[in-house]
Amino acid sequence: MPSFTSNSDIHLTRRAVPGGRWFAPLCVAALLGAVAIGGQEAWLAARGFVPTVVDSASTWAHQRARASELGHDALILVGSSRMQLDVDLDELQHLTGRPAVQLAIDGSSFVPILADLAADERVTGTVIVDYQDHVVGDLHLQDGSAAYLSEWHRMESRGSVLNFTTAEKWLDGRMHDHMRSFADGASPFDSLTLRLLDRQATPQYLVTLPDRERRADYSRVAMPQFYYSRAMRNAGINKIPPVTSWQALNEAISAHIAAMPVSDMPAFDGNAGIVSGYVRQIERRGGQVIFVMFPRSGLVRAADEKMFPKERYWSRFLGVVRAPALDYRDVPEMVALICPDGSHLDARDQQTFTKALVTAVPALRDGKMGVANPVAAQDPSEE
Amino acid sequence: MLFNSLSFLVFFAVVFPLYLLLRGWGAKKTFLLLASYVFYAAWNPAYILILAFSTGLDWWLARRLGREASPGRRKALLVVSLAANLGLLGFFKYGDFALQNVQAAFALLGVTYMPPAWDIVLPVGISFYTFASLSYTIDVYRREIPADASLRDYALFVAFFPHLVAGPIVRARALLPQLAEPRRVTPDQAAYGLVLVLIGLFCKDIFADRLFAPVVDAVYAAPQSFGIVGGLAAFLGFAGQIYFDFGGYSLCAIGLALCFGFAFPDNFRFPYGARGFSDFWRRWHISLSTWLRDYLYIPLGGNRGGEWSTRRNLMVTMLLGGLWHGASWMFILWGGLHGLYLIGERILRRHVASWPGAFVDAAATITTFVLVCVAWVAFRAPDVGTATAVLRTFCRIQGASPTEWMAVAGAVAMFGWQWRMRDRTLDDILASSSDGARAAIAAACVIGIFLAAGGDQRAFIYFQF
Numbered sequence: 001m002p003s004f005t006s007n008s009d010i011h012l013t014r015r016a017v018p019g020g021r022w023f024a025p026l027c028v029a030a031l032l033g034a035v036a037i038g039g040q041e042a043w044l045a046a047r048g049f050v051p052t053v054v055d056s057a058s059t060w061a062h063q064r065a066r067a068s069e070l071g072h073d074a075l076i077l078v079g080s081s082r083m084q085l086d087v088d089l090d091e092l093q094h095l096t097g098r099p100a101v102q103l104a105i106d107g108s109s110f111v112p113i114l115a116d117l118a119a120d121e122r123v124t125g126t127v128i129v130d131y132q133d134h135v136v137g138d139l140h141l142q143d144g145s146a147a148y149l150s151e152w153h154r155m156e157s158r159g160s161v162l163n164f165t166t167a168e169k170w171l172d173g174r175m176h177d178h179m180r181s182f183a184d185g186a187s188p189f190d191s192l193t194l195r196l197l198d199r200q201a202t203p204q205y206l207v208t209l210p211d212r213e214r215r216a217d218y219s220r221v222a223m224p225q226f227y228y229s230r231a232m233r234n235a236g237i238n239k240i241p242p243v244t245s246w247q248a249l250n251e252a253i254s255a256h257i258a259a260m261p262v263s264d265m266p267a268f269d270g271n272a273g274i275v276s277g278y279v280r281q282i283e284r285r286g287g288q289v290i291f292v293m294f295p296r297s298g299l300v301r302a303a304d305e306k307m308f309p310k311e312r313y314w315s316r317f318l319g320v321v322r323a324p325a326l327d328y329r330d331v332p333e334m335v336a337l338i339c340p341d342g343s344h345l346d347a348r349d350q351q352t353f354t355k356a357l358v359t360a361v362p363a364l365r366d367g368k369m370g371v372a373n374p375v376a377a378q379d380p381s382e383e
Numbered sequence: 384m385l386f387n388s389l390s391f392l393v394f395f396a397v398v399f400p401l402y403l404l405l406r407g408w409g410a411k412k413t414f415l416l417l418a419s420y421v422f423y424a425a426w427n428p429a430y431i432l433i434l435a436f437s438t439g440l441d442w443w444l445a446r447r448l449g450r451e452a453s454p455g456r457r458k459a460l461l462v463v464s465l466a467a468n469l470g471l472l473g474f475f476k477y478g479d480f481a482l483q484n485v486q487a488a489f490a491l492l493g494v495t496y497m498p499p500a501w502d503i504v505l506p507v508g509i510s511f512y513t514f515a516s517l518s519y520t521i522d523v524y525r526r527e528i529p530a531d532a533s534l535r536d537y538a539l540f541v542a543f544f545p546h547l548v549a550g551p552i553v554r555a556r557a558l559l560p561q562l563a564e565p566r567r568v569t570p571d572q573a574a575y576g577l578v579l580v581l582i583g584l585f586c587k588d589i590f591a592d593r594l595f596a597p598v599v600d601a602v603y604a605a606p607q608s609f610g611i612v613g614g615l616a617a618f619l620g621f622a623g624q625i626y627f628d629f630g631g632y633s634l635c636a637i638g639l640a641l642c643f644g645f646a647f648p649d650n651f652r653f654p655y656g657a658r659g660f661s662d663f664w665r666r667w668h669i670s671l672s673t674w675l676r677d678y679l680y681i682p683l684g685g686n687r688g689g690e691w692s693t694r695r696n697l698m699v700t701m702l703l704g705g706l707w708h709g710a711s712w713m714f715i716l717w718g719g720l721h722g723l724y725l726i727g728e729r730i731l732r733r734h735v736a737s738w739p740g741a742f743v744d745a746a747a748t749i750t751t752f753v754l755v756c757v758a759w760v761a762f763r764a765p766d767v768g769t770a771t772a773v774l775r776t777f778c779r780i781q782g783a784s785p786t787e788w789m790a791v792a793g794a795v796a797m798f799g800w801q802w803r804m805r806d807r808t809l810d811d812i813l814a815s816s817s818d819g820a821r822a823a824i825a826a827a828c829v830i831g832i833f834l835a836a837g838g839d840q841r842a843f844i845y846f847q848f
Contacts, residue, residue: 010673011557015637015646018814022574025821029581032822033829164384164425171389176837187837 037181040188043196044180048220052183053208054176057151058169060105063212064152067101068122072286075364076123078113079104079130081344082294084214085206087357088350095358098126102212108143109135111275114289116149118278124287126363131291131325133308136272136317137265177210184208215347218340228253230341231299235260253299263307272320279323290361291318291325295334295353300342324363331360384425386635387584387832394422399642408565412539415643422544423508430506433471434542440467441516442537445523449530457524464520472513475506480710508548510707514674516541519555521678528556536562545639549632551650551670558645566644578813578821579638581828586631588835590793595624598790603763606772612783612791614776619794621763622655622756626797629668634809649808655755655798656805658747660724663755666805675704693729698722708762713770717762724754752798 053059067076075098077083083104092100103113110129117123135141155166181188183204186195195201205220218226224246231253232240241252279289293314296304308314310327318325328334333356337349345353358364384391398418405411424431444464451457473481489495519537523530532540532555540558541547602609602617609617633650640647650670657663664672680700686693698719705718735743764770804812816824 010648010670011554012646012648013557013560015641015648016810017572017575017641018810020814020821021571021818022578022821023570025818026574026577026825028822029825029829032826033833036826036830037833164388164390167425168388168390171393175389181833182837185837187835189834190837192834 037188040192040196041180044183044191047196049180049183049191049195049204050207051176051178051180052204052206053210053212054173054182054185055106055208055212055214056169056173056185057148058155058173059212060103060148061152061155063101063103064116064148065155066099067103067117067125068120070099070101070125071122072124073098074123074125075100076117076125076127077102077104077130078110078117078127079294080108080110080132081106081214083128083130084208084212085216085344085347086294086350086353087213088354089209089211089213091351091354092358095355096364100211101125104130104212105143105145105148108145108148109139109141111135111139111271111278112145112149114275114278116152118281121285123282124285126287127282127289128364129289129291131293131314131317133268133304133313133317134263134265136275136313137263137268139267139271139274215350216340216344218346223340227298227341230343231303234300234342235303250299254302257299257303257306260303260306262309262312265313268313269316269320272317275317276321276323279321283323288363289323290363291321291323292357292361293325293327293329295328295337295339295345296343297337297339298342300339324361326357326360331356334360384422386580386632386639387587390425394418394425395639402643403568409535411565412535412562415544416535416539416542419539419542419544419547423542423547426507426548433475433506433509434512435538437468437471437513437516438538438541439534440464441520441541442532442534445520445530445532445537448520448523461520461524464517468513468517472509475509477706477710511550511552512541512547514552514671515546515555517678518552518674519559522554522556528559532559532562543640543645545636545643545645546647549629549636550668551633551636551647552674553647553670554674557648561645568642568644572644573642575813576638576641578825578828579641580635581638581825581832582809583631583634583636583638585828585831586627586634589831590627590797591624591631592628593835594793595620595627595790598786599624599763602773602776603765603769606769606776609776609787610779610781610783611777613787614773614779616783616787616790616794617763617773617776618756618760619798620790621759622752623790623794623797625759625762626651626655652808653801653805655752656748656801656803657751657755658744659751660721660728660754663751664721664725671704671707675700679703690729694726697725697729701725711765713761713764713766716767717758720754720758720761724758748802 067074075092075096077087077089077100081104084102084106087102089100089102103117104110105113110131114127114129117127176182181191183191184206195204203220205217207215207217209215228246228249232238235253235257237253237256241249241256243249243252282289310329314327328337334353337345337353340346384394398415402411402414402418405414420431420434423434441464444460448457448460451460486497519528519532519540522528536559537555539562540553540555543553543558546553598613598616599620602613606614606617630651637647637649648670650668652666652669654663654666657666680696683696683699684692685696688696701718701722702715703718705714705716705721708714708717760770760773764773813821813824
């Protein structure tokens with residue numbers, strides 16, 4: 001028969017506590033827990049890991065709010081990881097004298113964000129877009145931007161009233177930003193198993209700053225493996241070619257790229273027209289939109305140029321959108337920069353790139369302005 | 384404010400020391416009441432209006448009931464309390480559901496009826512505090528308890544934050560007497576309460592959220608992609624997920640109450656070790672099953688009116704118990720299955736007077752667990768199609784991921800552990816542990832909770848009920 005204690009009684013008024021000591025064992029447990037957590041933090045520190053800001057929807061939503069608040073002065077950066085890794089926000093703000101807002105989202109399309117900015121009457125600043133051909137080809141791409149926008153709209157509708165969700169996010173952010181166990185969005189368990197217990201763990205080469213700028217130190221990753229991995233992903237190669245040397249791998253990927261067809265995007269012109277509509281909306285309020293083709297290198301550049309020829313896509317896009325634009329291939333200082341992984345700049349090149357960007361775009365170079373002057377490379381087909 | 388959140392950690396770190404520092408029992412109770420309303424308002428400040436209305440009305444009605452001698456007027460007062468509480472619950476919880484079903488019924492008759500969408504937001508915990516509050520007016524009506532509680536004590540009974548949003552459904556008869564006298568909090572008692580909180584959070588974070596939930600979610604999202612191992616992982620894994628989720632929450636609530644010197648009863652007692660379904664319902668969500676027994680099954684006639692009326696009463700109780708969990712036909716189906724199980728068990732028991740022998744005992748235990756898992760499929764699946772698709776995975780042999788195997792192994796281990804421990808309680812097990820073992824258990828919980836932190840934070844399943 002069950003040996004039920006009085007603690008099972010639904011009308012219980014006094015709960016029996018198991019005899020013996022509980023306070024001292026709990027204190028010992030708290031100490032052991034603190035030692036274990038502190039030990040993991042120290043171990044991660046010894047392995048070179050640092051705390052990072054978690055690039056969350058909540059962080060993004062706060063930056064998005066700034067884009068609405070800063071008015072005409074705002075420099076609003078939209079796009080994906082290239083915008084986050086290539087631009088030095090401090091340098092950009094220093095050179096232009098204008099506050100910068102980083103709204104780029106890793107691995108996402110710029111279109112939904114530009115649409116959201118266009119729909120917001122308070123956005124009257126300068127929007128710099130990290131242009132990518134394929135996102136204009138398909139405006140219905142499912143990516144992380146939907147969750148970020150949803151968080152922003154939720155925040156907008158609820159205002160700044162302190163509630164559980166906002167308080168929890170704030171507390172969570174503070175803890176994650178200061179502990180190595182949560183770096184790069186990992187859980188402490190992930191950090192233990194994938195970083196500390198795995199001797200082959202990828203070193204932490206990417207750090208997110210509180211303003212959502214990201215800095216990559218490619219000297220910390222194994223090259224050229226890292227580069228070829230990116231190049232293969234970009235070229236759509238899922239299986240490593242059966243080769244025995246890096247040279248042979250390079251040739252195999254090059255051959256694959258050479259055989260790749262030009263990307264067929266029948267909706268491109270129509271979609272460019274939709275983007276043009278967003279640009280006009282912002283311009284009507286005194287703002288402006290500048291499209292920038294960010295640097296690529298090596299096989300990543302080769303694959304992009306094969307799939308998305310400049311004349312077929314970039315030039316046609318500018319022809320439809322008719323907005324200020326910049327192609328890195330037209331700026332010698334930018335062409336000289338090497339993307340170590342083929343796609344993004346190393347943190348040591350951020351300032352050089354940012355200076356070149358401000359110098360090449362008159363609207364940025366001249367400080368505060370009303371109507372931007374189209375840059376020299378607005379329509380490369382006319383060069 | 385979830386118990387496994389940083390906000391709650393801050394809330395508790397402020398409320399608990401201040402409660403200990405306050406002098407005077409009245410001041411402590413007032414402070415706890417305010418803290419409980421802040422806790423509830425963290426979800427949505429508007430919710431506290433409903434809570435306050437329900438509390439004030441029931442307190443006033445109970446006072447009138449206590450003074451009223453006329454049976455007719457007493458009954459009328461009780462009806463007002465039932466109508467107000469169940470009306471609120473019905474509107475917020477079942478309004479949309481009822482509307483959809485009316486619409487579907489009209490459609491069957493060939494009438495297109497498109498009512499405007501209500502978009503009713505369900506106030507968190509309304510099912511729990513409504514039942515807790517009703518226990519007061521019904522007990523006063525039955526003259527089982529006096530209606531002498533002050534408004535503050537009564538409001539604190541209803542709103543006391545450890546049980547407010549997901550139970551246990553504490554009875555007025557149990558908590559009001561505790562509020563009447565100052566509660567003494569000893570360091571060992573508070574420490575034991577915190578150990579229970581740690582064990583509860585460990586169960587929730589490690590077993591429910593990490594071991595079982597990912598596999599269960601994946602299989603229920605796309606059952607056609609899984610074979611027998613994945614199907615078993617979901618079939619058995621959801622039993623583990625909901626037990627560790629809700630059992631963990633209940634343990635946190637009991638532990639937190641203990642920190643403040645209050646006693647809450649056990650809500651779970653190794654339910655998967657049950658020998659039969661009546662035994663299962665004496666072990667699973669005890670505060671709800673006893674509430675339904677005392678305030679629904681027995682008033683309906685219980686087992687006093689012959690076999691057929693007993694069966695009817697069992698079925699009605701279980702169907703309404705299912706509906707209590709949410710506005711969905713699947714919850715009603717779950718309740719109906721348990722009703723059938725209980726009726727089937729009664730029929731079987733007429734032929735087998737007791738459970739003789741180890742073999743029959745084992746067969747009863749295993750059969751109970753398997754059939755409880757079958758009912759969980761109806762509970763977890765959004766519709767009958769998904770439920771049958773999950774069960775159809777048992778007909779497909781295909782490869783399985785390590786996480787699927789781990790979920791199966793974890794659920795089988797849980798079943799074995801509960802079977803082994805079914806005649807004991809957690810308190811018994813902890814009572815026999817040494818100081819070192821107690822420290823090791825608590826430390827393991829702290830470290831486990833930390834390691835599991837940082838992913839997406841899942842709300843406790845029972846918050847939606």
